[in-house]
Amino acid sequence: MEELLDLNKLNPQQREAVTTIEGPLLVVAGAGSGKTLVLTYRIAYLISLGISPSSILALTFTNKAASEMKERIRNLVGKRADYIYMGTFHSIFARILRQEAHLIGYTRDYSIYDTDESENVIKGILKDFNISENHFTPRFIQGLISKAKNKLIFKENGLNNFFDMYNKKLLAIYEEYNKRLKDSNAMDFDDLLIKPIELFTVSEELLSKYRERFNYILVDEYQDTNTAQYFLLKMLVNQNKNICCVGDDAQSIYKWRGAEVRNIIEFNKDFPETKIIRLEQNYRSTKSILAVADSVIKNNIYQIPKTLWTSNEQGEKVTVTTCFDERDEANYVAKIVSSLINSNKYKPREIAILYRTNAQSRNFEEVFIKSSIPYIIVGGVEFYKRKEVKDILAYLKLLVNPKDDESFLRIVNFPPRGIGDVSIETLRTIARNNEKSMFNAIPDLIESPNIQDRIKKNFKNFYEFISKYRSLVNDKNFYEIVKTFIDELNILQLYKEERTEESNQRYENIIQLLNSIQEFQVNNPESTLTDYLSEISLIADVDNWEDRKNSVVLMTLHSAKGLEFKVVFIVGCEDGLLPLRRDGDIDDIEEERRLFYVGCTRAMKHLHLTYSRNRNRFGNSYPQVPSRFIEEIDKSHIIFDSTPLAEIYLKKNSDLRSIITDEYSQLDRHENLDTNYISKNLKAGSIVEHDVFGRGKVIYLDGYGDHQKVIVEFKSGIRKHLMVKYANLKVIK
DNA sequence: GCAATTTACTTTTTT
DNA sequence: AGTAAATTGC
Numbered sequence: 001m002e003e004l005l006d007l008n009k010l011n012p013q014q015r016e017a018v019t020t021i022e023g024p025l026l027v028v029a030g031a032g033s034g035k036t037l038v039l040t041y042r043i044a045y046l047i048s049l050g051i052s053p054s055s056i057l058a059l060t061f062t063n064k065a066a067s068e069m070k071e072r073i074r075n076l077v078g079k080r081a082d083y084i085y086m087g088t089f090h091s092i093f094a095r096i097l098r099q100e101a102h103l104i105g106y107t108r109d110y111s112i113y114d115t116d117e118s119e120n121v122i123k124g125i126l127k128d129f130n131i132s133e134n135h136f137t138p139r140f141i142q143g144l145i146s147k148a149k150n151k152l153i154f155k156e157n158g159l160n161n162f163f164d165m166y167n168k169k170l171l172a173i174y175e176e177y178n179k180r181l182k183d184s185n186a187m188d189f190d191d192l193l194i195k196p197i198e199l200f201t202v203s204e205e206l207l208s209k210y211r212e213r214f215n216y217i218l219v220d221e222y223q224d225t226n227t228a229q230y231f232l233l234k235m236l237v238n239q240n241k242n243i244c245c246v247g248d249d250a251q252s253i254y255k256w257r258g259a260e261v262r263n264i265i266e267f268n269k270d271f272p273e274t275k276i277i278r279l280e281q282n283y284r285s286t287k288s289i290l291a292v293a294d295s296v297i298k299n300n301i302y303q304i305p306k307t308l309w310t311s312n313e314q315g316e317k318v319t320v321t322t323c324f325d326e327r328d329e330a331n332y333v334a335k336i337v338s339s340l341i342n343s344n345k346y347k348p349r350e351i352a353i354l355y356r357t358n359a360q361s362r363n364f365e366e367v368f369i370k371s372s373i374p375y376i377i378v379g380g381v382e383f384y385k386r387k388e389v390k391d392i393l394a395y396l397k398l399l400v401n402p403k404d405d406e407s408f409l410r411i412v413n414f415p416p417r418g419i420g421d422v423s424i425e426t427l428r429t430i431a432r433n434n435e436k437s438m439f440n441a442i443p444d445l446i447e448s449p450n451i452q453d454r455i456k457k458n459f460k461n462f463y464e465f466i467s468k469y470r471s472l473v474n475d476k477n478f479y480e481i482v483k484t485f486i487d488e489l490n491i492l493q494l495y496k497e498e499r500t501e502e503s504n505q506r507y508e509n510i511i512q513l514l515n516s517i518q519e520f521q522v523n524n525p526e527s528t529l530t531d532y533l534s535e536i537s538l539i540a541d542v543d544n545w546e547d548r549k550n551s552v553v554l555m556t557l558h559s560a561k562g563l564e565f566k567v568v569f570i571v572g573c574e575d576g577l578l579p580l581r582r583d584g585d586i587d588d589i590e591e592e593r594r595l596f597y598v599g600c601t602r603a604m605k606h607l608h609l610t611y612s613r614n615r616n617r618f619g620n621s622y623p624q625v626p627s628r629f630i631e632e633i634d635k636s637h638i639i640f641d642s643t644p645l646a647e648i649y650l651k652k653n654s655d656l657r658s659i660i661t662d663e664y665s666q667l668d669r670h671e672n673l674d675t676n677y678i679s680k681n682l683k684a685g686s687i688v689e690h691d692v693f694g695r696g697k698v699i700y701l702d703g704y705g706d707h708q709k710v711i712v713e714f715k716s717g718i719r720k721h722l723m724v725k726y727a728n729l730k731v732i733k
Numbered sequence: 734g735c736a737a738t739t740t741a742c743t744t745t746t747t748t
Numbered sequence: 749a750g751t752a753a754a755t756t757g758c
Contacts, residue, residue, distance in 0.1 A: 061748085090748050115747085189748055257747065359744050362750090379747090413734090420734045540747065558746045580745055587745090595746080618743070619749050740754070 005044050005076050010037070017244075017277045018042045021049075021216070024237075024271035025244040026264070030308040031293070031601035032284030032564065035246055039220060040069055042244065043084065044076035046216055053083035057214040057236070061221035063088055063543040065562055069220075085214065089229050090189060091538045093196045097187070098534065100206060104198050109530045111186040111397050111404045112537035116385070118142050118177075118188045120406055125176050131169060145174055149190035150226045150258040152197075184437065185403040193228040200235055211238040221562070222247030226258035234270060241271060249304050250297055253558060253595045255588060265304070282308050282601075284564055286315025288637045289607045293600035295634035300590045318607045320630055322642035324649050325614040325621065326572070330363040332643045333569050333610065334371045337552060340567060341373065348374050350566035352553045354599045356578045360571065361554050368552065378555035379541045388495070388506040389513050393533065395489070396482065398466060399473045400530045403437040412438075415494055418458040426451065427459070439466070478529040479521045483514060557599045568603035570596070573611040573627040596629045609638075613646060688731055 007015050014034055017027045018041045029035040039058070047053055060066040066087045074081040085092060098108045113121070122138040122145075144166065148154075153162050163170035181188065187195060200207040214236055219225065222245035225233075237243050245267060252261045268274035282290055290310050297303070323329035333353060340346045353364055361377050368375040383389060391414060394407035401407075413419040424438075430448060431441035442463040446456050465488070472481045486492065495507040520532045542559045553565070557578075572578055579592030586592060600607060609630065614621045642650070688696055 063748095088748065192748080253746075254748095256745080357744050357746075416735070418734070422734090538748065542747095556746060577744090582745070616749080736758085738756075742752080743750090
């Protein structure tokens, strides 16, 4: 049913943002100010003026945001909405790349490598280059390469300098990495943004085509775009400069991923005639919630000054609850949630638990199961990142892209088929000599002399098995083929026979994956297996979360961006956790504060903040201090509370043990800590010897027992953080 | 080459 | 505390 496009529903600023369709426009939209409404109305308005939907390019941050927006626009303008180019930067440009990949030396069936796969490529390079992983972990290098790419730093403009700050070998690693990806016909996430730039540079004609087509460009969550995305936008904007960016610098929480708030602030430098519209009326939250959020965010120095206000009711004060530890915290939250649900005040889906790190979800999960509260965890170990799912996907990727060495390596001997490390190395050498991918080099191996027949046979079986299905995957009816393929793989049988809880789960996950393939085929009858693989490589977990599943939502503060809930709990408001401290330092306090701000402004009616006095990390309990953000809150809008357990802890520390022991027997461990390690004579300044790194000097000592840590500066000049328990240090002096 | 056992490492946040 | 990686024994 179509709803009417009624501009009178909008306030004057919103209306202006909707109807200003010519020229560059920047909408600085505060939290809850109707940003999504403006974007949907704006697009619907464009279409109602007779503008072709296919000339509109709308870029969002998550696929979920895109599909929701499309749905809402469909309600306003009907089926025409289907022709809008709407999606995330990554998915839109992945699609364009599929069509034009041949221009830059890829095929349309290129693989997309996620962070893990990129890391594996780097691991392989380090091994071949004989570089120890001790100096730089593959993850660190992956991060640097990603940063270089999304900041558009290439060889021509200072890549050498960028890497030299760390290590001279990095440039060589970087080049080898790109070579290997290209040889594998694969792109990483950042390539999906910089390869289009390459494409448009190679083919002026192609660029003109898309510039002409996308006469109206809209960008959501503009504060979280990076340099590469910005550059792409500038390339695509045509002489009409119809570009509309919507964002809020106070909600920029992806700087660590290369997002440049500068893109907002300098927008009107690149587009001098930019019109700026501010949306400052909040329609979401109560006055109390807004006041709390505002009192915290105003401690940030770097921000565009703005006043967010609301005509909503004052509402109840925000509660701040002290808990004893993370289990007590989870119990407390579960109790409140139960009463909210049982009194029919709120439905489960209207309640969210937000935390800084995924690891925090576990305690809540346990308690929610016990209390029979329906819940759903967004993120954590994501479905598509699970081993069994990735295994199947690796098979499928290899089917469509036989050059994909990463996928090949993942599954060549899983399930086991007698192809071990030695056989793989033999094949790798042949592949290299013949300049082929590993899969494509199997026939060469079979032709080679001096290789055992047994090994040749194992490879031959594998090669024939894959080849049999390779010819079939371009079929539009790929689901049936994939199903037959998996039957022949016999992997479901394998998990079924194992009969453990874990294998049952894996079995279920593969079934679920098959269902998702079937669903995709039904919804996209014209698509191929490649399209399916492309789509799932780019989905975030938030995208998958269906809120119709009436459950309490547990997720990270990052995932909560763009969402709203009647009741919000922000848990773990402790210094070191929120803001998060890492390696002894808080990376960027202002970004952490914005994250806290994002969390607070998700709440419509009630906001609860909790923190624990003690928190377990890696098995040991540590005392905690409340978050500095709690100190920063205007106290007239909050009420402090504490759980009974925390109460006891505060008042009578001495009686604590007898009360707590029943419930938390692990607390006693502090008394029984094993002090057999060399810790007694280890102190700052000690000279120690390490099996691998040799002699060094202890410059910092922290913690005790199992968890004692040292920082040692070794002769070679490198500093290492070591766990005393594992480091096996000999004290020399 | 494979399974079982032991050891190492983890907690940012995600397209 | 829980999980992935590495090592050992067969």
